[in-house]
Amino acid sequence: MNTSISTSFLEKLTGAKRQPMPAGISPMLATLTKAPFSNQEWLFEAKLDGIRAVTFIRQDGLNIVSRRGHDITDQYPLLANELRQLKEDVIWDGEIVAFDDKGLTSFQRLQKRLNLTREQDIYQANQEIPAYYYIFDILYYGGFNLCDIALKQRKELLQEVFVQSQHVHMLDHFADVGEQVYQAAIDKGFEGIIAKHMQSRYEPGKRSKYWLKIKSTLTDDFIIGGYSEGRGSRKHRFGALLLGYYDEKKGLVYAGHVGTGFDEELLSRLHARLKRLKSDMHFTEEPPVNAPTTWVKPELVAEVKFSQWTQDGYLREPVFLRLREDKSADQVGIPETLGRL
Numbered sequence: 208m209n210t211s212i213s214t215s216f217l218e219k220l221t222g223a224k225r226q227p228m229p230a231g232i233s234p235m236l237a238t239l240t241k242a243p244f245s246n247q248e249w250l251f252e253a254k255l256d257g258i259r260a261v262t263f264i265r266q267d268g269l270n271i272v273s274r275r276g277h278d279i280t281d282q283y284p285l286l287a288n289e290l291r292q293l294k295e296d297v298i299w300d301g302e303i304v305a306f307d308d309k310g311l312t313s314f315q316r317l318q319k320r321l322n323l324t325r326e327q328d329i330y331q332a333n334q335e336i337p338a339y340y341y342i343f344d345i346l347y348y349g350g351f352n353l354c355d356i357a358l359k360q361r362k363e364l365l366q367e368v369f370v371q372s373q374h375v376h377m378l379d380h381f382a383d384v385g386e387q388v389y390q391a392a393i394d395k396g397f398e399g400i401i402a403k404h405m406q407s408r409y410e411p412g413k414r415s416k417y418w419l420k421i422k423s424t425l426t427d428d429f430i431i432g433g434y435s436e437g438r439g440s441r442k443h444r445f446g447a448l449l450l451g452y453y454d455e456k457k458g459l460v461y462a463g464h465v466g467t468g469f470d471e472e473l474l475s476r477l478h479a480r481l482k483r484l485k486s487d488m489h490f491t492e493e494p495p496v497n498a499p500t501t502w503v504k505p506e507l508v509a510e511v512k513f514s515q516w517t518q519d520g521y522l523r524e525p526v527f528l529r530l531r532e533d534k535s536a537d538q539v540g541i542p543e544t545l546g547r548l
Contacts, residue, residue: 212349212368220364222355222408228296228347232354233412234259234274235300237401237420239543243389248406250362250380251388254399254420255341256312257304258321258533262290262340264297271303274533282323285333286340289372295349297368300409301342301378311396314529321532342369343378346409354409361409385421393423426512427542428531429462430505432490434481435498444478445501448509448527449494452539458491462520462542465511468527477530480507508534516545 217223259274269287271280280287283303290299305320307313320332345365346354353361362380369377381388382405389400399422407417429450437446447466451459469477484503508531514524 212364214349217349217351220351220353220356220360222353222357224352224355225350226352227350228263228265228298229352231272231276232261232298232300232346233276234261235410235412235418236414237403237418238414238416240402240419240421243386243400243421244402245383245385245387247383249385249402249404250358250382251385252343252378252380252401252403253388253392253395253397254401254422255302255304255378256314256398257302257317257341258314260301260303260340261346262299262301262342264290264293264295264299266294266296275535282320282329283338283340284329285374286338289375290340292370292372293368295368296347297345297349298347299342300344300346301340303338303340305336305338309396318529318532337374340375341378342375343380344409345369354411357406357408358403359405389421398422398424398426424512425515425544426510426528427544428508428510428534428539429542430459430536430539431481431503431507431509432459432461432505433488433494433500433502434478435464435466435496435500438498441474444474445481446498449490449496449500450509450511450522450525451490451505452542453537454491454541459489459505460520461490461492461494463522463525464494465509465522465525465527467525468511505536508536508539520545 261272263270269291270278271283273279304312305317307316316336320336323329323332345361385402392400402419404417429452431448432451433449434445435447437444447464449464450462452462454460481503484506486502486504488502489505510528510531511525512528513522517523
């Protein structure tokens with residue numbers, strides 16, 4: 208729809224605040240929980256495999272901003288042009304995704320077009336790997352900050368003012384039937400769902416218990432602290448990445464190593480980045496290694512899936528999923544999965 212909401216209507220919304228549009232908003236984050244559930248006070252959405260993006264639309268311009276606060280508008284010109292269809296001042300929250308051949312959101316595909324700066328490269332990426340933006344929240348509209356109104360009302364307002372286009376869509380949500388939504392998402396190849404309490408307010412930058420993520424596999428984010436020497440076909444690249452996380456005292460704790468999940472292109476590209484980060488060891492204790500190891504500055508973050516934690520506190524059967532370009536190393540604390548599942 209493209210309905211203009213009156214000022215008098217917005218003034219009546221409990222929690223709505225008339226104020227200038229904020230310069231920035233850090234996305235609200237979900238807390239990991241164990242199992243799917245159904246509840247009339249919660250709504251449920253598919254968990255998309257992309258990058259979080261908050262969009263600021265003003266009369267004088269538009270900015271698409273990543274979770275880390277970087278302006279990525281120029282990387283997605285098609286999305287920016289379509290988002291400009293709405294003339295009211297508004298802030299959207301959503302996820303930018305790309306699809307694989309099976310019609311599933313695929314970060315591996317999207318990653319190929321991240322951080323592009325040359326106009327020709329971006330144009331080619333638009334042709335080969337089209338990006339889509341799925342919006343699931345509205346945080347500001349028509350001069351009013353909406354973060355303190357209930358999610359249920361924000362969803363209703365979003366449905367009233369949202370303008371769908373070729374690459375910009377509204378993410379579907381379902382009330383009450385969380386277990387059914389979870390099973391349907393898993394059957395379709397998604398990694399899980401997000402559950403949100405209908406009365407939850409939007410808490411910028413906070414990992415809230417009123418938003419929950421429910422996943423079919425264990426995954427978490429880890430800091431890359433080094434890499435082992437490659438052998439055989441990997442002789443001139445690396446064998447495995449040494450992973451860690453920061454404890455309460457900001458010490459880098461070793462969590463294990465991952466040597467699978469890489470394609471040839473990623474091996475070469477990641478090895479080139481790691482070589483530029485060569486440094487002294489940053490782990491609190493030297494990890495057990497079985498091959499010559501190169502230590503690196505703890506700057507890159509990897510998302511890894513695994514079967515469980517061992518009694519020694521190491522990852523069992525880890526597989527590399529992706530680099531978290533949207534997350535800085537200082538945000539990687541004690542893993543959510545450690546001791547919780």
